Amino acid sequence: MIKLPSGIDINNLIDDLRRFSWEAAETLLFYSKILRDSDYKSNILKNGNIEDPVTSADLKVNEIIIQRINEKYKDIDWDILSEENVKGVTQNFTSNSDWVWVLDPLDGTKDFIQGTSNYAMHLALNYKKKPFLGIVLIPEKDELWISNGENVWCENRCGSIIGKPALYKIKSLNEMTLVTSKNHRNEILKNLIKKINFNEVIIMGSIGCKIASIVRGESDIYICLSLPGKSSPKDWDFAAPAAILKGAGGAITNLDNQELLYFKPSFEQGGVIVASNNYSTHHKICFEIKQIIKKYNLYPLTA
The missing domain is CATH 3.40.190.80 (D-Maltodextrin-Binding Protein; domain 2)
Structure with missing residues (x-):
């Protein structure tokens, strides 16, 4: 069984990730509403790369999640790999820790800009280069998918479980x-x-x-x-x-x-x-x- 870093309780960690995620959801929904007004769209876009756009929402959620993890867990031996922090950086990401957070503050940025509901925040905790814990937040659906290393479920903002896996269908x-x-x-x-x-x-x-x-x-x-x-x-x-x-x-x-x-x-x-x-x-x-x-x-x- 994989053990979390010393001093980390899985239930407390999941509670924290809930709070961090719903704070990120508020930010994403706020910017999504602004994007519906075309007069403000140019203020949200932060680069001119049509194929790999960056918005204020990407940057703000990136800031929130990294800041919350660093504030709450100051002395824990883990690192954070984030999409927004490596863009434009040529050197390789290096870490001496077995534990690395992997963050995509806004997956589906093109859909976000286009005004669809199909965007998400991804946050994983990798152990020895393999995903262990996982968070997939889908704000427009009020869904927070959580994998705690043993179980997977979906919650809404109120904390009610609104979904569980429905897999194992054997099909050609x-x-x-x-x-x-x-x-x-x-x-x-x-x-x-x-x-x-x-x-x-x-x-x-x-x-x-x-x-x-x-x-x-x-x-x-x-x-x-x-x-x-x-x-x-x-x-x-x-x-x-x-x-x-x-x-x-x-x-x-x-x-x-x-x-x-x-x-x-x-x-x-x-x-x-x-x-x-x-x-x-x-x-x-x-x-x-x-x-x-x-x-x-x-x-x-x-x-």
Whole structure:
């Protein structure tokens, strides 16, 4: 059994994470309301990168979460890797601690700007480079998904449990409902989806929102496919959702059914990544997808 750092009680930590998360939710909802007024949109956007935008909401939530953790746990031997803190930084992230927080203050920034409800905050506590605890906050749905290392559940702002995992549905690949990206789809992924011929395809932003849809039982599988030489999702996109999905009984791996590796120099999670609703059948699903890719020569595979 994994033990938290000395002096940390899991129940107290989860209580703190609740408070930090709902404070972040208030901030995200505040800026979301401002964005609905186009006259103020330019004041919220903080960079000119259409493909990787940053807003005031990203920066403010980043500040809140890091400040709250540092204030509450001054003497604990852990570090914090945050998307906003490494953008534009060329040196590698280094940590001598087994414990590292991984934060994405606003996953689905494009959807946030576009005014959809499909954005989330991700916060994971990784142990020895693997997600242990996970928080996925979906403010517009009043949902806080929590994985405490043993159990997974969803709460609303009042603290009532409003959801538990609804997984373990054993389905063939073409019986599954796929949840896929709204803003990050590419032609290769579109072709793969067409060849698999899923039962249904749901379009949704934010990896956290997509994984939550799998845990709720609304969808069964998510496939992320990064083009060679192009940008890929990063550690902070996957760490917290992975903790939630794995804790609920699902799986998230690369196409060879290998767990994701964190804290590589680029933080990138490239290639083909598959998240599915059932750990026991996941390897079979990955194998079938790989065979389809090979058969139609859709994507360059190394093996």
